[in-house]
Amino acid sequence: MPVTGAGFINRLARTCFWAGLALVPMAAQAAEDDPWEGVNRAIFRFNDTVDTYALKPIAQGYEFITPQFLEDGIHNMFKNIGEVTNFANDVLQAKPEAAGVDTARLILNTTFGLLGFFDVGTKMGLQRNDEDFGQTLGHWGVESGPFVMLPFFGPSTVRDAFAKYPDTYTQPYRYIDHVPTRNTALGVSVVDTRASLLSAEKLINGDKYIFIRNAYLQNREFKVKDGKVVDDF
Numbered sequence: 001m002p003v004t005g006a007g008f009i010n011r012l013a014r015t016c017f018w019a020g021l022a023l024v025p026m027a028a029q030a031a032e033d034d035p036w037e038g039v040n041r042a043i044f045r046f047n048d049t050v051d052t053y054a055l056k057p058i059a060q061g062y063e064f065i066t067p068q069f070l071e072d073g074i075h076n077m078f079k080n081i082g083e084v085t086n087f088a089n090d091v092l093q094a095k096p097e098a099a100g101v102d103t104a105r106l107i108l109n110t111t112f113g114l115l116g117f118f119d120v121g122t123k124m125g126l127q128r129n130d131e132d133f134g135q136t137l138g139h140w141g142v143e144s145g146p147f148v149m150l151p152f153f154g155p156s157t158v159r160d161a162f163a164k165y166p167d168t169y170t171q172p173y174r175y176i177d178h179v180p181t182r183n184t185a186l187g188v189s190v191v192d193t194r195a196s197l198l199s200a201e202k203l204i205n206g207d208k209y210i211f212i213r214n215a216y217l218q219n220r221e222f223k224v225k226d227g228k229v230v231d232d233f
Contacts, residue, residue, distance in 0.1 A: 033147050033157075033217060040149035044209050047154055051194075059194035066195075073117040075196055078189050079128070080109045080116025085170040089131035093139045098129045130223065133167045134160035138224035147213055155216035 034040060063071065083106040090099035105121035105128060113120040122128065137159055138144065145158030153164070168174050176182040204211050 034213060035146050036148065040147065041209055043149040043151055046151060047149070055190065055194045059191055059198060062191050063195045063198060071195065074188070074192050076119045077116040078192055080106065081172060085167055086129045086131045088170045089133060089136045090129060092136045093131070101126050102129055132163065134163035135224050137163055144220065147217060155212055157220065160220065
């Protein structure tokens with residue numbers, strides 16, 4: 001099933017967050033991981049243009065007219081849908097404790113949290129995991145391969161790019177036959193995620209492409225290794 005720009009926006013959001021926390025320079029290593037920089041930069045400019053003239057203005061309008069409590073609730077609902085992907089990859093990575101936490105979060109938030117509108121799980125001390133099939137492959141030793149910038153999807157690696165498709169089997173959009181409903185859900189997801197990024201993008205400085213590339217690679221290493229990253233500097 002084709003995936004919209006939601007993947008790109010999600011990657012960019014995570015990138016901005018981790019880049020703001022990054023204290024260790026990794027430009028040299030990142031450059032070695034980016035042998036296709038020329039092509040990647042061209043695709044990045046395309047993505048950035050789409051975002052500047054389409055996604056960002058729509059997200060700003062959405063944020064302007066939507067009350068904060070409603071915006072937070074909608075965001076929580078989409079995160080709740082993502083718990084299925086988290087659970088599936090917890091199981092594939094042989095992480096029973098994480099799988100239990102994500103199962104409990106899904107049940108609690110779907111029932112007591114009104115389909116995830118309220119994040120009951122976090123208030124009960126159940127911290128959300130963030131897993132995908134790319135991390136699962138990395139967990140079992142599959143190398144990331146070169147950095148790639150994908151049209152609409154944004155920053156990725158060869159491993160993570162191929163891993164996107166299996167994750168679609170854990171997302172509800174694949175199983176929605178009514179096209180208008182499916183497209184509406186996807187559209188709201190894209191706008192909601194982009195709106196949540198508006199404040200985070202202020203962290204970007206200098207060469208935007210390098211900033212995003214370096215932060216993405218560092219973020220993925222951190223996630224694949226569950227935070228157990230050795231500082232070589």
